[in-house]
Each structure stands twice: as C-alpha cells, then as structure tokens.
Amino acid sequence: MENSSGIKLEKAPVVSNPKGRRFRSLRWKISLSSSMILLAVVMLFCFVSYLGLMANFDNQREVEYHRYSREVNSLIKNTSQNLYQLAEMIPFLDGMKKALLTNDGESISKVFDLHWALLQFHNGVEFVHFYNPQNQLNASWDSLDTHMDGNILLSTWVSHVNQSERLINPLLCRESCIQYIVAPLLVEGKKVGVVVMGISLADVFLAFKRIAGADIGLLIKEQNSLLQNDFDFLRWNIHISALTNKEKNLEVLKKVARIYPEMTALHNGAQIRWNDQYLQIKLFPLDSYEPDKAHLIVMTDVTAAVKNIHDSIWKIALIGLLGLIFAEILLFLIFTRLLAKLKDVVFVLPLLANGQFERFRSSVASSDRVQRFRDEVDTLSEAAVSLSLQLEKLEQEVSTRTKMLIEQKNELGRERDFVENLLDTAQAIVLTQNSEGRIMSLNAYGEMLMRYTEGELQGKSFLNILIPEYETQDLLTRFKEIHSGQRMQLRHEAITHCKDGTTRHVAWLHSHLGRQSEDDPSILSVGLDVTEYKRVEGHLAWLADHDPLTNLFNRRRFSEELEQVLSRAERYRHPGALLFFDLDRFKYINDTSGHQAGDTLLKMVASMLAQTIRADDITGRLGGDEFAIILPEINANGAIEVAKKVLDQLGHAQLTINNRTHKISASIGIALFPEHGANIHDLLAAADLAMYQAKAMGRNAWYLFSDKDRSRERIHTLVYWKEKIEYSHLHDNFMLYLQPIMQVKTKEISHYEVLLRMQDKDGSVLSPGEFIPAAEHTGLIHAIDHMVLRKAIAQVAKIYQAGFKVSFSINLSAHAFNDPELLPILKEELTSQDMDPACVMFEITETAALEDLPGARGLMIEIKELGCGFVLDDFGVGFSSFYYLRELPVDVVKIDGSFIRNLSESSDDLILVNALCSVARGFGKKITAEFVESAEILSLIEKMDIDYAQGYYIGKPAPATEFFTDHENDSF
Template sequence: MVLLFCIVSYLGLITNFNDQRKLEHQRFEREIDSLIDRLSQRLRQQAEIIPFLDGMREALLSNNKEAISNIFDQHWTLLHFHSGVEFVRLYNTSNELTADWGITELNVNDDGVILKWIKEVHQNEIPISPLLCRQNCIQLTVAPLLIEGQTAGIAVIGISLADALLAFKRISGADIGLLLHNSSSADLEALHIESWESSVVALTNKVDSYKILNAASKAYSFTDSLKNIVQINWNHRHHQIKLYPLNSVNKNMAHLVVISDVTSAVNNIYDSVWKIALIGLLGLIISEFLLFSIFTRLLSRLKDVSFTLPLLASGQFEDFRHSLTLTKKKQTYRDEIDMLYDAAVELSRQLEDLEQKVSSRAKLLIAQKDELSRERDFVANLLDTAQVIVLTQNSSGKIISMNAYGEMLTYYAEDELKNTPFLNILVSDFDSHELSMHLDEINQGLREQLRHEAITHCKDGTTRHVAWLHSRLSWNSIDDPSILSVGLDITEYKRVEGHLAWLADHDPLTNLYNRRRFSDELEQAISRSDRYHHTGALLFFDLDRFKYINDTSGHQAGDALLRMVAGMLLRTIRSDDISARLGGDEFAVILPEINTEGAIEVAKKVLAHLSETQLTINGRTHKVSASIGIALFPEHGENVHDLLAAADLAMYQAKDTGRNAWYLFSKEDRSRERVQTLVYWKEKIEYALLHDRFMLYFQPIMNVHSKEINHYEVLLRMHDVDGSILSPAGFITAAEHTGLIHSIDHMVLHKAIMQAAKINQNKKNSISLSINLSAHAFNDPELLPIIKQKLVDHKVDPKTLMFEITETAALENLPGARALMKEIKDLGCGFVLDDFGVGFSSFYYLRELPVDTVKIDGSFIRNIIENKDDQILVEALCSVASGFGKNITAEFVENEKVFRVLGKMKIDYAQGYYIGKPAPYGTYFFQDREL
C-alpha cells in the first residue's frame, strides 16, 4: 500500500507539474505574440506621424525627394538610437523609392518582396506587419502615408526583435533565443548548432543557454520534437525547451526558443515522494509492533474462554459460569474479552431460561391451535370483504378460489371459474405467452412477485381494466395453491388518465391541438421535410376585432366564435393537415408537402369560408375576418422558433396591408429585417440578463397639496456594452415576441423589492415604489409566488409597493388581470392604472379592476395650457375617478404652469420633468440623507 501510494502520489505530482508547465508555456506564447504586436503597433504609430513632420506634407504631395530627405534627416538619429529602428524607406504613389535611411541586410530578392507588399498596401490602404528573416529577423511595418484621407506614399520601417526578446526575459524570467533554420548566417557572433542546421543569432544568458541547446540537439531533432515541450538534464539541473515558430516570409525558417529552469519543481517532487515513502515505512514498522503486543495478551485470554464452551453445549450452565469465574482475571480497564466473558455468562442464563420455557410452551400448543382456527376464520372474512379481487392458482395456472368481491365485479360465481385457466379471463389480444412464462417462473421459485395490467372479461360481456399482483406461495402437491393473485380495478383511473392525456395535447374549447402539441407536430413536419426534400407551409392567423366581440357580446360569444372557426378549419383543410389553437384568438395550420401556390390557395379558401361565417347573439350579428401570415419550410425557417417568428411577422404584415388578407413571408421584404431586428434584440436581452446589464431608474412623484415626495416610479433601463443607456421602447417588443418578457418581469421584481428594502432600512417615513408590469405578466404562473417570496426574503412592507398596469395590458386578459390583481392586493400591495383615458372603455375598467390610483395619460396633460378641450377632458376624468374613490396622478408635468393648473383640479399627485427626471438609485437615495 505504501508503494502504491508513492506511485499514485508521484504520478499526480508529475501530472500537476506537466499541466502547470503547459499553462506556463501558453502564457509564454501569449507574451511573445503580445510583444511582437506591440512592436508592430509602435512602428505603425511612428509611420503615422511622418506626414505630420514640419514641411513633410508639402514635400510628400509634390514628391520632392530632396526635401523629403532633408526633413527626415533631422529625425532619423533620434528614431534610430531612441526607438531602435534599423531602417526607414519612403516610396511615392508610383511605388518608387523616394528616400531611405539605415543599413539593412536585405538582398535584391527582398526588394521584390517589399515592393509586392507596397503594392498591396497601396491598393488596400491598410498597413501590414510582416516579419522578414535572413541573417537576422526584422519586424517590418508597411503603412500608407495618409494626408487628408488620401495616400501620399508608403513608408517601410524595420526594427530588430532584440528589444522584444529582452522584454520577454524581464517579464517571464526564462531565457529566450532566436534560431534561424537552414540559414547561412554571415554574422560572426552567431552561434551554430550543426545537428539542427541552425544559427542562434540572439540568445539571453548566452554561454549557458548555448550549452543547453547543444545538449538538446544531441537528444532531439529540430522542429519535430521541440514543437512540444522537451526536458533535459544539464550540469545537474533540469531545463525545459520549447520552440515557437515565427510567421515570417520564409516559412519554418525562424523560431523563438524558450529555455526554462525547472530544477526546483522537479526536486520538490522527488523530495515529496521520498518523504511519503519514509513516513509510510515508519508507520508500518510501528503498527506491526503494536499489533504483536496487543494480540499476544488477548489471544491467551480468548483461549481460556474456548476451553469452557463445551460445558455450555452440554447444558451444564452452572459449571460453565463457575469455570469462567475462575479463569477471569481482574482488569483495570475493560476490553472486548471482558465483554465476551459477560456475554457468555448472560448467554448461559438465557439458554437456561429458554430450556425452561420450552417445556411450558408445550402446554400452550392446544390453546394456540384454537386461536389459529379463529385467525383462519378472520382471514377468510377479510378476503371476502376486501375491495380487491383475490384468487389463487395451482401450479398448472388454473383458478382454485376467488373472493366475494371478485364474484361481484366479474359477475362470475366462484364455482364457475374453478379449474378454469387464469389466462382465459383476460382479453385475447393480451400477450398471454409472456404472462404464462412469467407465472411459470413464480411456480419454479425463480421470482417472488409479478405486477402487470390487463383487461379482464366479465360474465355480462363488459371488460374491466385490472392491475394484478401475483405472489408465490409454498405448495406440496399439484392441487395446492401455488400463486396468490390480487387484482385492483383501475378502470375509472384509466378513463381519467386517458382524458388527462387528451387535455395535455388539445385545447378543451375547440378540440384542436394546443401550442405544446402543435410545436411537436411542426418540429416533426420540418424534420420530414428536410429528410425527404418536400416543401411545406405554415399558416398563422388571428381573428380581426375579436376583443371587440368579447367586450360587446361577452366571453360566451367569443367562445362560440372560436368553436365555429375551429369547425370551419377542420372542414376546409386536408385530412393530413394539422390545425391548432395557439392561444386567445390565434390559430395555426401545418400544410405538409405543399408548394407556395397551394399554400396561398388554402389561405384564400380559409378567408373565404371565414367571410361566410356569422355569429348572431343577443340580436347582434358579428362578421368574422382574419389576417393570415404564410411561411414556407424549410425556406423561411429550419426550426420551430424561426418559422413561427416568420409566420407571425407575415401575419402582422397582412394586418398592415389591410385586414381580412394574407401575406407570404419573403426574405427580400422588410419582414426579414424584422426577424433580424428580433434576433438582434434577443441576443442583447439574453446578454443583459446573463451579465446583469439591466438597471433601475427612479422618477419622483410629488403630492400636489403637501409638495412632499414619498413615492417613486421604477423605470427599467439597459446598460449597453458601448456604455449607452437604452430605454425599454427598443427591447420590450422583442422580449414579448421571444418569450423573454417573463424573465425581465422576474428580474425587475427582484431588483425593485430589494431596492425598496434598502431605501426603507433606516427611514423614519417609509418610501413607496411603483413597479411596472408587462402585458404578459397576467399569463405568468410564477409571478405571484415570486412576489410573495421576495417580500418575505427582504422583509418589505407590502404597503410600500404598488404595481402599474396599462389599459391595453388589462384589455389583453381582463379576467386574468382581475384575478391576479386581487391576489396581489390581498398581500397588501396597491395598483395603479396607467394611460387612463386613452381607451373608450376606461371607465369600465375603472369599475371592474381593483385599482387604487389612476394615472392620466400624458397626451392630455402635455398641452393642457393651450388646449381647452384637454382641460375639460382631464376635469371629467378626475371627476369620475374621484367618484370611484381613486387617487389621481398626472404624468408629463413639464413646467410650473402645468403644475399650477393641475393644482386647481382634483389631482392628487404629479409626475414629470418639472418634478424630477428619471435617474439611477444614487441620485435620489443615500443611506444617511433624508429625501
């Protein structure tokens, strides 16, 4: 075990060491790339300032070589000695050399390569940074000289990599060198490694590093081995070597070699393994000594006990106890042998008592026989009264007996089923062979129980669904019961289960598929279309002015209309087509294996049949029309989400062109732009939710009479990646279309309630907040539990929270809105009806919805000074709202004149830029500052 533990520890330490070295060399590679990038960036910056030298602009534009040379000569010395630039070449717009400075190791062929780069940069006007290696490696930058956005020439600047290598040495602490493979370097100071056919033109810690490389060259080939990390031992130290190829013009010629000293880490591994081995061996020796000393004494005492046990077996209980007393020695501390002595004595007493009881038990056998007879009668009565079928089978599978409940349920008498095979009472389509095999396994003792469900015959011709449990019984002859079968009637349960399964896939109002089942069917249709290369279509439509029918004739009329539309769809489409109600007044139809013309014809047929449909109720006749969006698959979408989005946008396009119309989604029209916009905002919303980029702004609401501010409206903003602050107008619609609106609602609730707790933590006078809810909040089953949980978690007084909804949000789902508002108000929170007065049904909603405050829409307040009609309308709205006992808030209060006019009306609160602009938390709330 010690050896195994040492091996495992060694392997673990080596693995950890190798992983750390890999990470270290990855960091080296990033540092090298970063240093070369910074070198190239510095050269580009120097190239960019050339046109801005005094007089250089006019010299470049006039292509005056002498002037260019004279101007740049003044700066060349500083550039060469301070920045380490090796050479500079300037070319005119005709790619001709204008002037050059510095001495290079370039040959005639290199001039051709540089000219090629100059032409490329001249054409693209984008600087490039190639690496050129000959006898040494020079980092070049070929950059355009831009004057007022026009190219006035090309600058070629070269610098040695020596500064980058020294910088790497300072940063990493490892030695680094530059190797030129297959290079005939003329540099007298260059070091050559013959076996690698390479020259070392630059190397830190030159003497030792060169010896290490020579030692490595004898053990490893050049690039094949050194591309990975290799380790060698030199001068009693451990070194790791790794090559990093440079992306130069001459492929695979230039490499950076990094030499790391890992002696300390390797020695630590060896020391750790030796310490583990020594500690383990020492522990082994000590444990052997302790075991020997302990067991020698214990075994001698255990031997004494073993000699007295035969007395116990022969029934000499008193002699056994006496012998144990003589052999037992007095111990200062009790151990397991003492416990064995005591247990043996106690066992002798119990055996003696049991022997006496056995004789007395014989006298009770006759009395127990009578008791067993009574118990048998009780079991027989119990089987007859139990509400389950109880029957027994023999080893041949024939029925022997059946209880009274079984006779009542199947209408068979027990005598009629005796000697009848059990399988005969099951329906014929049941897998009788498999069941018979399993019952035989019970008879043979291969299994104890068997559970299964089967449809069972009744004598009157009916059937019952029964869950059977077969258990094995012990038997001696073929006529003895072998299997006990208990059957529970689950007929009603199966009926309810089937109905629930149907409800899971169907809309109970129209009997069409619901959204969940429709999504599954659409996904399968798309898959078949892709597999067999058949085109298909999706029709998505909703009914025009359906909410008007609900408001004027009631929800019963709306339900009747939805059933009529569903029946019309089933009569209109093909038998293979799939129709569904997706919710509200939205319907969809899947048309598999159909082309564009066929899909359009079906849409026209649906519109024609809808136009013929009329609903007359309470003396009022409603005509039906719809707007249909058509999307083809796989052309307009290869998954359910994209296809529904395309069809949805096409449907809205049909509404824009005029109701009772169809529209075919097209990638060329603006519908495609809407999809792209939807995807753009979806990604932004998901990123903001993931990285907590949403933030809350607060806008104060003033009490008009007391001029106090104790209430704020919570407004949502998105902090974009570019630093800008985005309002909800840009992303709320996309969130509703993509289903992310619920996540935004949950996030706003969490942040707002947490801020409410923080604001009122040390305040004597509580501050209340208004939180806006989206139109989809009333369809969110998680909303109310979240509010309850957050109120408990943050210990917030519900009276300090109010929730704002708009008239349009309430109109979307009036019963749902009313129910949710009532439950939230039962918690103690309040409600504000926003945009009051915009709709024609404002007073109706004021009566139907349990709101505390109404907020008059800003369109009536903004021009109330100039527009007398707005004044009359606002006074009327105030009169009705105050008559219902509601508080009244006016928004868009932009100046003092508007505020004074509102003070003369029945306005309770004012909100607008005059009172205060929306701002982050810190603008209005500080921990030690009163509002």
C-alpha cells in the same frame, strides 16, 4: 438425563482440542490483522496523496497552458492591430495622398522612400507593396522574399480586397511566420488601391519567452521529403523554424518525437525526463492561413515541482510506517491485558456443555478479577451464568412449549380466516398461480372488476386469459424465473380483458411464494386498477401540447413542429412557407359582445382552418387571436393560394350574438423558408412583419415578405436591438432609476416608481421605449421582467436596510401575465431579501390587461395574496377603462399624462379628469396624476382631491443614490 415428560436429553460431547488445529492466541491474531489493515491504510493514504498532488500539479499546468494560449493570441492580435493602424496611417503621411491619387508607382516610390526606413526599423515592418485598383503592383519595399507561389496567393488576396473593400489579415507560415494585412486605400472617399504589409512573428515569440519564462519553438509542417536530412527536421515531417536554447532543446524535441510518433499527442501536453530534469512539452496550433501548418511548442522546466511531489510522498510513507509500528506495540500491550480474563472464561465453558452448571458457576465466580469498570468479558461471564440457569429450566419448558405449539396452530387457523376475509374486501385484484402459471384462487374484488367468477378462472393460464396480447417471449421468461425463485418479484402494466368485453389498465405485482408441496401456490399476483389514472395522464399530456379552446397546437408545440419541419426542409432541400395572421377587430368583438363571443369566434376560425388546409399542414394558435400555419413542401405561389383560400373561407363566415352580427376577416403575413429565415425566430419575425404590412394595406389581405421592402430593415433593427439587449444582460448594463411620487395633501414623498434604463457601450443611457418593443418581438421580454423583478426587490431591500421607510412601484410588461415563472420568482425574492410585501406595488397598463384578462386577473389575485398592491397605469385612455376598474383588483389608478399635461389650458381635460376621479373614488381606489410639470397643475389636482402627484415638477427620474444616502453603504 430425562425431563419430567419422560423425554431423554442427550449431552453434547465436548471437543477441547480438534485434531490437526493448533492453538493461537487472539492477541497475536488481532495484532497481525490490525498490522495488515494499518499497512493497507498507510499505502492507500500514500497512493491517494500521490494522486491528489499529481491532480493539483496537472491543474496548475492546465492553468499555465491556458495562460500561454491567451498570451500568444494576444501578442499576435496586437501585431495585427498595429499593422492595421499603420495601414490606416499611410494615406496621411506627407505627400502620400497626392501620390496615391495619381496612381503612379514612381511617384509613390519617391514619396514613400522617405517613410520606409522609419516603418522598417521603428515598427518592424518587413515589406510594403502598393497595388492599384486593377490589382497591378505599383511599388514595393522588401526585406525578405515575399514571392510566395509566384505571387499567386498574394494576387488572390489583393483581388479579393479590391472587390470587397474589406481588409484581411492572414497569418502565413512557410519557412517562418509572417502576419500579413491586405487593406484597401481610401483618399477623400475614393478607392485608390490596396496596400500589403507584413511583420515577422519573431518578436512575438521573444516577447512570449520574456513573459512566460519558458522555452518556445516554431514548428512548420513540410511536405518536401528532401528536407528530411536537414538538421532541423523532425520525424513528424516538421521543420523547426525557430527555437530558443536551440542546441539543448533540439535534442529534447528529437527525443520527444521518438517517444510520441504522432504529434497530436502533444496537444494535451506531455512530460519527459531529460538529464535529471523534468520537462513539460505543450503544442499550440497557430491559426494560420493554411490550416494545421504551423505550431508553437512550449517547453517548461517542472523539475522542482515533480521532486517536491516525490519528497512529499516519501515523507508521508515514513510517517505512516512509524505510526504503524507505534500503534502495533500499543495494541499488543492493550490486548494482552484485556484477553487475560477472557481466557479464564473460555477454559471453563466446557463444563457448561457437559451439564455441570453449578461447578461452572463456582469456577466463573472464583476467576472474577476486581476491576473498576465493567467490559464485554464481564458481560460474557454474566451471560454464561444466566445461560446455565436457563438450561436447568429447559426440561420444564419443553412440555410447556409443546402445549404452546398446539395453541399457536389454532391461532394460525384463525389468522388464515382473517387473511381470507381481508383479501376479499381489499380494493385490489389478488390471485394465486401454481408452478405452471394457472390461476388457483381469486378474491371477491377481482371477480367484481373482471366479471369472472373464481371457478371460471381456476385452471386457466394467467397470460392467456387476462393479457393475451402481452404473451411475449420476454414476459414468459420472466414468469419462469419467478416460478423457479430466480426472481422474487416482477412489476408490469397490462391491458386486462374482462368478461363483458371491456378492458382495464392494471398495474401487476407478482411475488414468488415459498412452497412446501406441489399443490401450494407458486406466485401471488396483486393487481391495482389504474385505468382512470391513465385516462387523466393522457388528457394532461394532450393539454401540454394543445390549446384547450380551439384544440389546435399551442405555441410551444407549434414551435417544436416548426423546428422539425425546418430541419427536414434543410436536409432534403424542400421549400416551405409559414402563414402568420391575426383576426381584424377582434378586440372590438370582445368589448362589445363579451369574451364568450370571442371564444366562439376563435373556435369557428379553428374549424374553418381544419377544412381549408392540406392534411400535412400544421396549424397552431399562438395566443390571443394569433394563428399560424406551416405549409411544408410548397412554393410562393402555392402559399399565396392557401392564404387566399383562408381569407375566402373566413369571409363567408359570420357570428351573430345578442342581435349583433360580426364579420370575420384576417391579415395574413407569408414568409418562405429557407429564403426568409432558416430558424424559428427569424422566420416568425419575417411572417409577423409581413402580417403588419398586410394590416397597413387595409386589413383582410395577405402580404408576402420581401427582402426588398423596409420589413427587412425592421428585422435588422430587431437583430441589432436583440444583440444590445443580450450584451447588456451579460455585462449587467441595465440600471434602475427612481421617480418620486408626492402625497398631495401633506406634500411628503414616501413612494417611488422604479424605471428601467439601459446603458449603451458608449455610456449613453437608453429609455425602455427604444428596446422594449424589440425585446417583445425577439422573446427576451420575460428575461427582462425577471431581471427587473430581482434587481428592483434587491435595491428596495437595501434602501429599507438603510432605514428609509418608503414604498415602490415596479412596472410589469404586457407579457408578464403569461409567464409561469414570474410568481415563483417573486415569492423567492421576497423570502430571500426578507422584504415586507406591503411596500411593493406593481404597475400594469390597460393594454397589458387586455392581452389576457382572465389570466391577468388570476395572477394579480395571487400576487395580492402575498401582500403586494397594484396600480392601473394609463387610466382613461381605453374605451373599456371602467370595465377593467371593476374587473381587476387594483389599489391605485394612475390617470394618463395626456389628460394632465394641458390641464391648466384645456377645459375639456379638466371635465374629463373630474369624471375619471369620480368613477375611481366610487370604486374606492386611490388616484395618482402623472405628468405634473408646473405649480399651476399641482394646484388644480389638489383642488380635485387627487391623492398623489408625479412628474418633472415633483422630481425627475434618477439613480437611487440621488434620493437616499446610506452612511454605511453608499450604493443601492
């Protein structure tokens, strides 16, 4: 056959039945394949089900094991507590006080004989020994052999208790387990000796069997090889001291010992089969005086659970096989019908291959079967008909396609020119390399950036010219992989050298190019200049570790350095010291000469410290005017000398601003490590307290922390309160009280202040003044701020949901303004509780604002943008109150209660409050008077046109339930 262009087209030969291949219908192939798939699914489902049931079974057993462990520990603990109570009761038995004071064994024996029978039979006490303060035995009552190791161990315990006057309660397991208590005896505050009592744990094991319903045994490790022939001796060098159902369970244990040569395998539990029973064996070590001496072994019958698992798996498998058979029958019937029409189309397709298009179309049309819905076979028939029509037009299209190829070649030329122009204008280095890694082309941006022309780089090695210091064997290997096509892309960063001697940090992406000839490029390299990004990244990394004002380490980095120094000091046993100091009268300099003067002063101090300390010493600014110096490998005298040098250096400096000269001085606290603290918190606390001692000495002084002074008591107090605060956090013992604030003109109460309280373990309620200072010293203040914020907003939301439309004030600590987490938490809580921010105000004190005025102002502006308000508390106390009133975006000022409390009696306070109100109103602020404790004071502040009143006369602080009643939910 020839087309209109004279090109001859050959027909493809048709092979209807290739030699050696038998015909198999698709319905059989599909049915067999689906059978295998369904069978695999059934088997997989059975396997997964088995794994799930076994995992659930193991989880249940693990829960049981934890319960067993708690029960055993609880029973042993109760036994120890009962012994302790009996020991405390002994001096109060009839006649015992006098007998103990005489310190006469015969008198003690005579009196205690009357009580021994009751203790033995009623309380289960096995023995009682009385020892005098000289560790000599006065009297004893025994129902078993307690002469262990010639009484050496018991004598050691007695001597220890006599010296320390603290009881001990060891558990000793030899042939059996005895719970001892060795307790000091005190009569009328006088030490009269030691009592030793013991109870066997046999009752504990019986009680455990009653509670758990499982068999239990006591295993004691023996070193004596002569006992190995004993009937109760196991191959683990273990002697069976006690065992429930001993005749049966002894055989079980011997079998377990044969299966598991190492006893440690039973710590995680093991399962064995015994006479058609499945038993779970679990080993629990006892916390005895001699470690790893005694173990409890618990044997639980789990036969029913295991058989239930096996039955379930067989049922699942049976149901799966029945479903498989039914599905196969159904699939075979469906495919028999569906493939009948497909067979008609398949047998006429050879006509299409032979070019008999018209005959093919008539054959397909005659084989069409009328059916309601079209399917894929109908689509195939239609596609085959369309294909026959397309093949008839192929001859005409061949000539047309030839013309189109010529036009496309011209178009590709134009596209190539466009790409070349695009590469020249792209803001990236674009170059190509040949198979040997030599540069073939370079775009205009690359020439501009690297100062090389394309001609200067052509034929040069990419690695040698641009990044010589990166010519490592690994990089060469990866480039060879790209050239050969084993790797399609390679990314890396490198310092690229320019012709003018400068360097640029470039991120390179190399891509493999398919080549038609040896002259074609092998690699396309695209470089992005990231020099500026790297510079900014390095600066940000520096800012994360340094104080930008003084260039010293910030608190976070300083704490990391201190932790590393402490670790090295502990490892190599080198002493060291921590100097902690702040500048004297720094606030005065800020107030009188401005914050710019304060910043200049801080820079001067940092510069002088750098000139004073050693090269290995570490200096940091911890915040405000607080500085600290780590002095590694130094003793107390050396640390004192450094402190003197720092004070002397600061004493020679002065700062003159606006014709006002300021002298520089500091108070330095010195703490040694590890003597005064082996961790960061203890060491900083000791140095902080030493610094306050230096201030108390008159400032511009140093003070070395001492264990003998009252500072150690303050550390213990901090630790005491730290534990209380952490316990209250853990057990949710913090409570929120509300105190009403009345609108003076209308006498309505529509605002409340939220106050924090802590409930102690004894039920007493503690005010913030008792625990907030400790929280600030120990670093827990941020956690308290977060808790108060979340708890207060949640409680306010409940009050609002109950229908009470009031507003609230929440107090923030002085440390809230340097807490980066505060604002995100506030946004999250307002959103999650669906709260109107306008009903929430925050109270801050002048002291809090003074810590970091720019930071405080910035945070307040961000919070006000959310819709919340601010109250300035303790207004009028500081000298710079009016300055803060101008600088801080507050809505309400609260006049300090010290001016209000005696308002009716002091004309001076009356004048001062009038003046404060005039200034506040001049700034457009609302005014609140606190400590309103009488009707007379309320009348006076009403005449002064004060907006709000707060105090015990208005209402005392109380839980929210005393102010609001919600019939649907009685708790807020």
